[in-house]
Amino acid sequence: MDPTPSSLPEDFLKRTFSLLTSDTDHNSVSLVCKHWYTAERLTRRHVSIRNCYSVSPEILTARFPAIRSVTLKGKPRFSDFNLVPDDWGADVQPWLNAFATAYPCLEEVRLKRMVVSDESLEFLALNFDEFKCLSLLSCEGFSTLGLEAIATYCKNLTELDIQENGIDDLGGDWLSYFPENLTSLEVLNFSTLTSEVSFDALESLVSRCKSLRVLKVNRKVNLEQLKRLLVLAPQLTELGMGSFMEELVSSSVNGLEEAFSKCGNLVTLSGFWDATLLHLPAVYPVCGNLTFLNLSYANIGPDELEQILARSKRLVRLWVVDTVGDKGLEAVGSHCPLLEELRVFPVDPFDQKLGVTDSGLVAVSKGCPKLHYILYFCQRMTNAAVITVAENCPNFTHFRLCIMNPREPDYLTNEPMDEAFGAIVKTCTKLQRLSVSGLLTDLAFEYIGKYAKNLETLSVAFAGSSNLGMEYVMRGCPKLKRVEIRDCPFGDSALLSGLTQYESMRSLWMSDCNVTMDGCKKLAEEMSRLNVEVIKDEGDDDQVASKVYVYQTVAGPRKDAPPFVVTL
Amino acid sequence: MSVPLEHDYIGLSDASRSSDSSSNITSVTETQPNSVLNFKATELSLGLPGFSKNGGPTIMLGAKRGFADVNLDGSGKWALKGGSEAQLGGFEKSQTLTPDVKPAEDKKKGSGSAPPSAKAQVVGWPPIRSFRKNTMAANSSKNADVTEGNLASGGCLFVKVSMDGAPYLRKIDLKIYHNYTELSKALEKMFSCFTLGNGVKGREGLSESNLKDLLHGSECVLTYEDKDGDWMLVGDVPWEMFIDSCKRLRIMKGSEAIGLAPRSMEKCKNKI
Numbered sequence: 001m002d003p004t005p006s007s008l009p010e011d012f013l014k015r016t017f018s019l020l021t022s023d024t025d026h027n028s029v030s031l032v033c034k035h036w037y038t039a040e041r042l043t044r045r046h047v048s049i050r051n052c053y054s055v056s057p058e059i060l061t062a063r064f065p066a067i068r069s070v071t072l073k074g075k076p077r078f079s080d081f082n083l084v085p086d087d088w089g090a091d092v093q094p095w096l097n098a099f100a101t102a103y104p105c106l107e108e109v110r111l112k113r114m115v116v117s118d119e120s121l122e123f124l125a126l127n128f129d130e131f132k133c134l135s136l137l138s139c140e141g142f143s144t145l146g147l148e149a150i151a152t153y154c155k156n157l158t159e160l161d162i163q164e165n166g167i168d169d170l171g172g173d174w175l176s177y178f179p180e181n182l183t184s185l186e187v188l189n190f191s192t193l194t195s196e197v198s199f200d201a202l203e204s205l206v207s208r209c210k211s212l213r214v215l216k217v218n219r220k221v222n223l224e225q226l227k228r229l230l231v232l233a234p235q236l237t238e239l240g241m242g243s244f245m246e247e248l249v250s251s252s253v254n255g256l257e258e259a260f261s262k263c264g265n266l267v268t269l270s271g272f273w274d275a276t277l278l279h280l281p282a283v284y285p286v287c288g289n290l291t292f293l294n295l296s297y298a299n300i301g302p303d304e305l306e307q308i309l310a311r312s313k314r315l316v317r318l319w320v321v322d323t324v325g326d327k328g329l330e331a332v333g334s335h336c337p338l339l340e341e342l343r344v345f346p347v348d349p350f351d352q353k354l355g356v357t358d359s360g361l362v363a364v365s366k367g368c369p370k371l372h373y374i375l376y377f378c379q380r381m382t383n384a385a386v387i388t389v390a391e392n393c394p395n396f397t398h399f400r401l402c403i404m405n406p407r408e409p410d411y412l413t414n415e416p417m418d419e420a421f422g423a424i425v426k427t428c429t430k431l432q433r434l435s436v437s438g439l440l441t442d443l444a445f446e447y448i449g450k451y452a453k454n455l456e457t458l459s460v461a462f463a464g465s466s467n468l469g470m471e472y473v474m475r476g477c478p479k480l481k482r483v484e485i486r487d488c489p490f491g492d493s494a495l496l497s498g499l500t501q502y503e504s505m506r507s508l509w510m511s512d513c514n515v516t517m518d519g520c521k522k523l524a525e526e527m528s529r530l531n532v533e534v535i536k537d538e539g540d541d542d543q544v545a546s547k548v549y550v551y552q553t554v555a556g557p558r559k560d561a562p563p564f565v566v567t568l
Numbered sequence: 569m570s571v572p573l574e575h576d577y578i579g580l581s582d583a584s585r586s587s588d589s590s591s592n593i594t595s596v597t598e599t600q601p602n603s604v605l606n607f608k609a610t611e612l613s614l615g616l617p618g619f620s621k622n623g624g625p626t627i628m629l630g631a632k633r634g635f636a637d638v639n640l641d642g643s644g645k646w647a648l649k650g651g652s653e654a655q656l657g658g659f660e661k662s663q664t665l666t667p668d669v670k671p672a673e674d675k676k677k678g679s680g681s682a683p684p685s686a687k688a689q690v691v692g693w694p695p696i697r698s699f700r701k702n703t704m705a706a707n708s709s710k711n712a713d714v715t716e717g718n719l720a721s722g723g724c725l726f727v728k729v730s731m732d733g734a735p736y737l738r739k740i741d742l743k744i745y746h747n748y749t750e751l752s753k754a755l756e757k758m759f760s761c762f763t764l765g766n767g768v769k770g771r772e773g774l775s776e777s778n779l780k781d782l783l784h785g786s787e788c789v790l791t792y793e794d795k796d797g798d799w800m801l802v803g804d805v806p807w808e809m810f811i812d813s814c815k816r817l818r819i820m821k822g823s824e825a826i827g828l829a830p831r832s833m834e835k836c837k838n839k840i
Contacts, residue, residue: 078695081691082698083692138697164699164700297700345700346704347704348704349694402695406693486692
């Protein structure tokens with residue numbers, strides 16, 4: 001008799017599944033049959049929960065007993081832009097409580113948009129002896145005191161990655177809490193902390209952690225200090241530098257270029273605070289190897305950029321500020337044929353005088369045919385430019401265009417930007433993520449619904465003419481996972497048009513649209529496995545549902561919802 | 569359909585405005601007078617004394633229609649009040665901020681003059697995380713010199729225009745203009761004492777030397793600060809050279825500017 005999937009011995013299955021690295025593979029494997037499901041759940045080591053309310057800690061720990069690594073994401077993405085009130089939720093402590101019992105050998109915790117208190121960090125540090133790896137991105141609720149606890153008690157720490165959090169920075173002492181005998185650190189990123197750390201402690205740490213491969217310091221570290229760190233750690237693969245603000249060209253700063261020349265493994269460079277042409281040349285020795293260059297905190301101009309890019313032919317990812325202007329983007333097009341990702345951030349979103357325009361975007365698309373990820377903040381754009389970009393780069397997977405004036409039309413023709421996004425979705429069949437902006441009618445959404453068959457994430461603001469807009473998308477795009485909408489004229493019928501989609505989606509966010517409580521109630525009645533939550537604003541009419549968050553869950557309604565979150 | 573015409577603050581009407589309208593554009597023009605009036609009722613007062621906020625209708629340039637479209641949204645859920653005009657950037661009045669007005673702070677303050685039906689502010693737009701916003705805000709005051717130098721590389725070339733005796737600065741985009749005639753017309757509208765028009769009627773256009781001659785005759789004189797920090801008379805040099813080196817403009821009283829002319833001629837000779 002031929003072996004069937006369910007007749008294979010469990011040990012064999014477990015060993016095989018433990019070799020799988022991707023979550024998707026694990027998920028697929030668990031669906032084959034009950035036998036495989038059982039084997040797989042016993043071997044799963046890493047789990048990624050992209051909405052912390054889609055499942056409860058109890059359900060998670062019951063299904064997967066052997067987890068060593070957890071990624072948890074909490075608040076809706078628009079919380080990054082202050083659209084979610086404080087005290088909304090996403091507290092990590094209930095999870096840590098469950099993990100302390102179920103996963104005493106937990107090694108890695110990566111949190112995004114969660115609320116993390118100092119007590120939670122201390123709890124983490126004290127309850128998991130094997131704990132190695134902490135990453136906090138866009139979280140809030142903790143201070144540097146929590147970092148002290150991590151530094152003090154995590155004897156096997158390999159990774160501490162603190163980025164862009166709402167952290168109370170009470171001083172740089174935390175770094176001095178790493179004990180002398182801690183030598184295991186491989187990743188240290190404190191680039192977005194503001195206080196100065198003890199340089200002696202940092203130097204000693206870098207010196208004794210021979211496996212350190214990622215070091216990202218903050219702005220308070222100067223060039224002289226950076227040089228000393230580089231001399232100690234030439235093996236680094238990723239470096240985030242401190243401040244380039246040095247008025248004098250002293251001999252010790254000259255030594256910086258030599259230190260860089262010994263760093264043959266560097267592929268990622270970031271920081272560049274206050275960089276000018278005076279000291280930028282220090283990094284030239286490593287430019288040739290760079291694949292990721294993050295200049296998004298360096299307000300440099302096109303000439304400085306060109307100097308770096310001319311030496312960085314292998315660049316795959318580039319982040320810049322719009323002070324480089326269209327001229328700088330032309331340089332990108334000329335020098336970076338391997339470029340796959342470009343992000344252009346605005347130096348001052350509220351000042352119109354500087355920036356990049358349609359011509360810069362076109363220039364990049366001409367010179368970088370492999371481009372598939374773009375995030376572009378600009379003051380104005382044209383349909384023609386985006387159509388050209390789509391022709392030049394048909395492989396876009398992520399197209400995020402932010403025309404910073406709401407409802408801004410094509411500045412040459414005064415027409416809506418419908419055709420621009422139409423061209424993108426028609427041409428770029430692999431498109432997974434789309435952020436639209438500018439003046440858009442329902443036509444843009446008709447295009448999206450008709451052509452964007454692989455679209456997973458959609459962000460919409462100040463767009464559309466009627467319910468039809470959203471209906472086109474909800475009915476036309478089968479792979480939607482996350483939809484976030486703000487300030488659009490979409491009402492209840494638009495909300496309800498997504499009925500068949502919501503259970504296979506991660507979440508839907510709608511704020512300041514035309515949705516009413518009745519509409520939300522109707523949705524909640526029809527779909528029992530969804531949480532339909534309304535965040536009530538002060539002064540809202542009873543019928544108005546100004547912020548709606550809909551997500552699939554197996555955990556039922558939230559038990560920790562604050563009073564302003566109403567689950568229907 | 570007939571479109572109400574209004575001269576925006578730089579006095580240009582939008583020749584490029586397309587005549588075919590989508591339904592959105594149609595309703596923009598219909599609601600335009602109301603929305604503009606609302607805005608005028610609530611804006612920070614930035615006009616110069618004597619500058620006529622004429623009751624005449626406005627044409628929005630393509631890049632400047634953003635604000636009117638704000639009220640397009642049928643729900644009227646939000647609109648911008650005067651303090652947040654800066655973030656629309658595209659709206660005409662936003663270009664007249666005085667340098668010490670910080671748009672980001674303005675946005676956060678609640679000014680009681682919001683249109684009643686609207687949410688007070690456009691929270692969280694553009695979508696940039698706080699850390700970056702805070703960092704850039706701190707940077708921009710430090711790096712004002714660096715970024716000024718990069719003006720020419722962008723698609724716009726904004727320079728500040730000040731007039732002696734006026735309490736507020738204006739900003740204009742030099743790249744919109746192609747010669748001194750256009751510039752002078754725009755400034756004339758903006759600053760009503762600037763009487764360049766006299767004596768020019770009937771001529772084809774202005775050459776650089778004509779402009780210089782006329783300036784000597786009028787009450788106000790247009791000067792500019794160049795890259796070296798020197799103050800020069802506008803009109804001395806070819807247009808391209810002018811926009812390449814102009815960092816800011818200043819309308820002086822004629823008497824003050826007399827001493828400039830010889831020096832600027834010298835400098836011009838040296839450059840050429």
